[in-house]
Amino acid sequence: MPVFVVFPSTHEAMSLDRLLTQAGIDHELVPVPREISASCGFAVRLRPEHEAAARALVDSGGVRTEGFHRLGPDA
Amino acid sequence: MKDRLVYMDNAATSWPKPEAVEEAMIRAMREAGGNPGRSGHRLSAAAARVVFDAREAVARLISAPDSRQVVFTVNATTALNLAIAGVLEPGAHAVTTSMEHNSVARPLRYLESQGVGLTVVETGPDGRVDAGAVARAIRPETRLVAMTHASNVIGTVQPVEEVARLCRQRGVLLLVDAAQTAGCYPIDVGAWGVDLLAFTGHKSLLGPSGTGGLYVREGVAIRPLARGGTGSRSELDVQPDFLPDQLESGTPNVVGLAGLAAGVGVVLEEGVEAIRRREDELAGRLREGLRAIPGVAVYGPPEGVEAVGVVSFNLEGVEPSDLGYILDVEYGILCRVGLDCAPWAHRTIGTYPRGTVRLSLGFNNTAADVDHVLGAVTEMAAEARREGKP
Numbered sequence: 001m002p003v004f005v006v007f008p009s010t011h012e013a014m015s016l017d018r019l020l021t022q023a024g025i026d027h028e029l030v031p032v033p034r035e036i037s038a039s040c041g042f043a044v045r046l047r048p049e050h051e052a053a054a055r056a057l058v059d060s061g062g063v064r065t066e067g068f069h070r071l072g073p074d075a
Numbered sequence: 076m077k078d079r080l081v082y083m084d085n086a087a088t089s090w091p092k093p094e095a096v097e098e099a100m101i102r103a104m105r106e107a108g109g110n111p112g113r114s115g116h117r118l119s120a121a122a123a124r125v126v127f128d129a130r131e132a133v134a135r136l137i138s139a140p141d142s143r144q145v146v147f148t149v150n151a152t153t154a155l156n157l158a159i160a161g162v163l164e165p166g167a168h169a170v171t172t173s174m175e176h177n178s179v180a181r182p183l184r185y186l187e188s189q190g191v192g193l194t195v196v197e198t199g200p201d202g203r204v205d206a207g208a209v210a211r212a213i214r215p216e217t218r219l220v221a222m223t224h225a226s227n228v229i230g231t232v233q234p235v236e237e238v239a240r241l242c243r244q245r246g247v248l249l250l251v252d253a254a255q256t257a258g259c260y261p262i263d264v265g266a267w268g269v270d271l272l273a274f275t276g277h278k279s280l281l282g283p284s285g286t287g288g289l290y291v292r293e294g295v296a297i298r299p300l301a302r303g304g305t306g307s308r309s310e311l312d313v314q315p316d317f318l319p320d321q322l323e324s325g326t327p328n329v330v331g332l333a334g335l336a337a338g339v340g341v342v343l344e345e346g347v348e349a350i351r352r353r354e355d356e357l358a359g360r361l362r363e364g365l366r367a368i369p370g371v372a373v374y375g376p377p378e379g380v381e382a383v384g385v386v387s388f389n390l391e392g393v394e395p396s397d398l399g400y401i402l403d404v405e406y407g408i409l410c411r412v413g414l415d416c417a418p419w420a421h422r423t424i425g426t427y428p429r430g431t432v433r434l435s436l437g438f439n440n441t442a443a444d445v446d447h448v449l450g451a452v453t454e455m456a457a458e459a460r461r462e463g464k465p
Contacts, residue, residue: 007307008307008308008315008317008320009112009305009306009307009315009317009319009320010111010112010123010126010127010306010307010320011127011130011142011143011319011320013112013123014112014123014124014126014127015127017120017124018124018127029115029120029123030115031114031115031116032115037310039307039308039309039310041112041113041115041306041307041309042112042115042119042120042123062141064317
């Protein structure tokens with residue numbers, strides 16, 4: 001079940017995108033799934049085994065998120 | 076030497092731009108053509124990365140602790156208007172200096188007509204403002220001190236760090252106009268404690284026109300000039316209250332910001348300190364050379380007063396506009412003549428309404444360029460004497 005990280009702004013999404021890329025962690029920028037938020041903009045999609053590493057990057061990099069969400073593969 | 080082009084109008088805009096800037100803009104046009112952060116597809120992501128990189132680059136250049144606090148505008152003027160109109164309300168009071176460009180003077184004069192109090196602190200003809208005089212102009216209702224970092228007419232650098240300290244003690248916000256310094260003079264908003272700093276992308280940051288922005292210290296609240304789409308909180312019909320989105324409505328200049336990021340990259344690679352040293356040396360050579368020419372009056376700071384590479388002069392008996400025209404047509408020297416959008420500054424240095432000829436150095440200028448200018452002015456001065464003008 002993939003993990004979606006959502007953000008208050010594009011800047012925060014780009015910030016985590018950059019940190020994940022630098023750390024060599026596989027991820028994708030995707031539109032925010034409707035189940036999570038009505039907001040437009042990006043979510044970062046990760047494999048669940050990368051969630052802990054992503055959370056650590058969020059903390060160390062001071063990235064503001066609106067949470068990590070687990071959704072089905074069809075989301 | 077008529078085919079030679081010596082560009083000395085870098086205080087208006089820098090030219091030529093580094094190849095890296097052109098290339099980055101073409102690449103953005105081709106490969107990052109989406110709307111940043113709005114659509115969620117790969118080209119939208121690519122565009123959002125371009126904007127992110129530009130923000131990070133500028134934050135690094137001015138030592139902003141957090142790139143979220145850098146918002147982009149189309150130029151320094153818009154950034155200054157955003158800051159000035161965003162913190163001043165009728166009944167409040169602002170302090171500024173007699174060396175300001177119209178991009179600070181006009182918004183303040185307008186707000187004065189709407190009930191904002193305004194004190195203009197006068198400087199001497201060297202253009203250097205006394206930090207203590209600024210502090211003494213602060214009243215209980217003073218909300219903002221707005222001042223240039225360096226004069227666009229004579230280059231004088233202001234004691235921004237000291238003014239920032241005094242403003243902090245008095246609980247007054249400091250807005251710095253860094254149009255003439257960002258990229259060619261070290262800036263450290265974090266260490267200095269500057270609240271607001273407006274910059275342009277197309278001068279010493281070597282980016283294209285249509286780029287600029289405002290640094291806003293964390294915790295400083297500003298009313299937006301515009302409200303609209305931000306790609307965030309789309310479910311709400313009210314403006315987000317976080318940066319950069321709060322102050323950045325509408326589709327940004329992605330192609331321009333790609334160029335800005337590349338320009339800042341060139342500056343950071345060369346090093347602001349190194350650029351500063353080189354331009355300071357050239358400016359010294361230019362000022363000294365001009366002063367040695369009979370009939371030439373050089374305005375601005377004497378030795379020992381810090382200045383950036385902006386040099387104003389006049390030749391006795393020749394109008395600045397004629398001088399500028401001959402420099403262009405006969406010598407291939409491009410500069411600015413007149414009042415430089417800064418009537419206050421010209422009154423301060425005693426050259427209003429005639430103005431001056433302004434030579435402004437940039438990233439690409441060399442000692443040979445300076446010598447070419449000195450040779451041209453020497454010839455023109457001799458010509459003026461032959462014609463018995465002075």
